[in-house]
Amino acid sequence: EIVLTQSPATLSLSPGERATLSCRASQSVSSYLAWYQQKPGQAPRLLIYDASNRATGIPARFSGSGSGTDFTLTISSLEPEDFAVYYCQQLSTFGPGTKVDIK
Amino acid sequence: EVQLVQSGAEVKKPGESLKISCKGSGYSFTSYWIGWVRQMPGKGLEWMGIIYPGDSDTRYSPSFQGQVTISADKSISTAYLQWSSLKASDTAMYYCASTGTDAFDIWGQGTMVTVSS
Numbered sequence A: 001e002i003v004l005t006q007s008p009a010t011l012s013l014s015p016g017e018r019a020t021l022s023c024r025a026s027q028s029v030s031s032y033l034a035w036y037q038q039k040p041g042q043a044p045r046l047l048i049y050d051a052s053n054r055a056t057g058i059p060a061r062f063s064g065s066g067s068g069t070d071f072t073l074t075i076s077s078l079e080p081e082d083f084a085v086y087y088c089q090q091l092s093t094f095g096p097g098t099k100v101d102i103k
Numbered sequence B: 001e002v003q004l005v006q007s008g009a010e011v012k013k014p015g016e017s018l019k020i021s022c023k024g025s026g027y028s029f030t031s032y033w034i035g036w037v038r039q040m041p042g043k044g045l046e047w048m049g050i051i052y053p054g055d056s057d058t059r060y061s062p063s064f065q066g067q068v069t070i071s072a073d074k075s076i077s078t079a080y081l082q083w084s085s086l087k088a089s090d091t092a093m094y095y096c097a098s099t100g101t102d103a104f105d106i107w108g109q110g111t112m113v114t115v116s117s
Helices: none
Strands: A004-007 A010-013 A019-025 A034-038 A045-049 A062-067 A070-075 A085-090 A098-102 B003-006 B010-012 B018-025 B033-039 B045-052 B057-060 B069-073 B078-083 B092-099 B104-107 B111-115
Touching (some): A019 A098, A070 A085, A085 B045, B003 B092, B003 B104, B018 B092, B018 B111
Antiparallel strands (some): A004 A019, A019 A070, A062 A070, A085 A098, B003 B018, B018 B078, B033 B092, B045 B057, B092 B104, B092 B111
16 A cells, blocks of 8 residues: 655745645655645645646646655745645545645 | 535434435536545545446445445435444544546535534
């Protein structure tokens, strides 16, 4: 079974800063990796699928990269609404999440 | 509009049975897998299992195999998650979500299940 590790657990940044979130798989998953955003009291929202494809309606400030075992979600310039928890997923496994909070 | 609408919150006692639902609309329900995801209070997301409503092909996470049953009624575009005997540890938010690729692109609003004596 594939295990996903996300780092850091918490990222404290200010609006306008760049956020870089990491997801590492215990074995190669090719490009089959997705990223989700979850805000308190809301269902998760798909941001990125197949490692680098933005889902419908997702702003261009969100980008994904990587393949094999190492993946990155980048938010180029944080907006106030971007402070949330971010999860990576590979098919039947979710990572533990990275919380992006306001510094 | 493509959407998944889940049944309402439930409060149950340990040992009771429960079936929650997820109704799809605005798309071909039988052509996309639907999965169930658990989120315990204050915790992360856990993939429980997935069903293809077209032929009811179902896959379970080893962690949930035998603990829950996933089913679907394609005639009414509805997927289900059920328990035969609830435990306090089943207290969680449960989401259904559909996948057209290898990711869940449409999510239901969630169903809160509380199990308490």
